[in-house]
Amino acid sequence: MLLIRLAWRSLWRNRRRTLIAMSAVIFAITLSIIQRGMQYGTYAETIKTAVRMSTGYLQIQKIGYNKNPSLQKSFIVNRKIEEAVQGIPSINGASPRIQADALLSFRDQSLGVMIMGVSPKTENLVTDFPKKINSGRFITDDSTKESQKISEIVVGYKLLQNLNAHVGDSVVVLAQDFDGILENSFVKITGTFKTGSEDFDRTGAFMDISAMQNFLDMENKINAVALSVRNPDDLEKIDRQLNATLKPMGLVALPWEELLPQLKQTIELDNASGALYIIILLFVVGFGILNTVLMSITERFREYGVMLSLGMPQRKLAIAVALEVFFMLVIGFIVGNGIGAAVNAYWVQHPITLGGDIAELYKEYGFAPVLVSSLSFKIFVDSTLTILGISIVAAMYPLWRVLRLEPLKGIRYT
């Protein structure tokens, strides 16, 4: 206790210097939390936008489908799968999918397309495709229209332009069915979509899943079930729970990281560059801490020499000095985390709205023109641990000098 009192009072002996060193810690941790918060918030927003415009957060597929998709790698949604999905409250939406490559022809123009068979009733639970219509309307549920002779298709706005067709025109779709037989059918264009993904707007199309099943002779088979979740932080747990049921059936639940590997890589790269920036910043702070601690220790060599003369073991003296650094860090961590949390919380509630050309660019690619922060626990833990690590490294040399100090040299130190 006396040792703790000694360390605490020594810390405040040179109040100004302690406050400067503490400010460096607070500044570093706050900046790290804000910067990482912006990164994590932006990633979460990017992931949300990306999965809402493509795969959903998770997909149930036949094992091997993701790497090498084919119509044959399909399955029927049985009661066991339904129960597995319904048994996880964090899953708040599920929608079946069929995906097939096809040729779309209008008059003398034929273009390759990727048609997604989706359920108009449930698709809006997992993606925002139905909201991306920029002319006409989204497809309707074919299964309820028994009298309907011709199925509906929604195409990317660029695809429509390249076909030289218009909404309301009928086009021919040509594709290999489940058994590899070439099938063709007339479909009517009911609308176009604009997602912001140039590729998808040029080559993508949607049809009702029942119409696709009929057209491709797939009966009740599907290629995937796309899932949405309430909290993306639970993905790993959900994935684990689902796979426990699915794997024995030859199925697998894949998270977005595996469905959209490029997105994952982009985020990882950006994250690494952000972390590098923070590490460089923290090294600067680390040198500040090293300098302050070293100055503070060197200034008190005489006192330490006296303590050693009185019989204080070197180890105990080092503990007293380490306690001082520890107190400084703890206060720095508490204040820094507090400020960082307050700033991030504000930007979570009030995201920074972008304006001008950059906002237009964001919208063009289907993203909301805002910068959102994050209050993910990981940000606070990572920032604190990183600064703790750097501070420990920075305090090593001064502590080493204390451990090597000889009583007489300390007493005589001027």
Add this chain to the structure above:
Amino acid sequence: MENKHIASEIVRVENVRKTYHDNGVPVDALRGINLVVSQKDFSVIAGPSGSGKTTLLNIIGTLDKPTEGKIFLDGEEVASKNRRELADIRLKKIGFVFQAYNLSPVLNALENIEFTMMLRGIPADERKRRGLTLMEQLGIGELADKRPNEMSGGQQQRVAVARAISNDPRLVLADEPTANLDSATAAKLLDLMEQLNHESGITFVFSSHDPQVIERAHRLFILKDGQIISDKKNV
């Protein structure tokens, strides 16, 4: 007979030499010192500045190592001990009083006295009780909560004495303890140390060239150029 004699010895210095190197030039600070300090001695190592008295005191106090020779503390040879063992010997057997008091500026008087007891692992309430008793004994009972910068030099040196004797050491080494005190305060401090020597049987070894200290010595070693030129008992 010989064993009995050794048992009453607190310090034995045998053929101790200490050579410093000043810019590569060897300087002999001590040149073949032999001395014995017995239990309850009130000894003074005197001599002009640069005679080697502080070096000798530091070597006796295990703060410095001799270049040659042996030091026995309480019958135990200490020159060959490692740093940890020496720290333990200092903590358990030696009390130090420094010229500049050397109290911790962040601890109050009582905490300064408690410090060495804390290092020995004495429980907090026992430390406090002993510390306060010592302060009363040394006439500084009202200073328990004062920090060093709130005390006079004489008061600080009394606290330093209390710290030095708080662990019941076999030996107290005092390096020029009166150098920073006026003569009246120095006299009071020396009275106190004499009293402790007389009543508690604590052995004192001073290094000093202060006549006030020298005239109170029961045993006086006079050093000149690193050698003892006089060893007088019952001065």
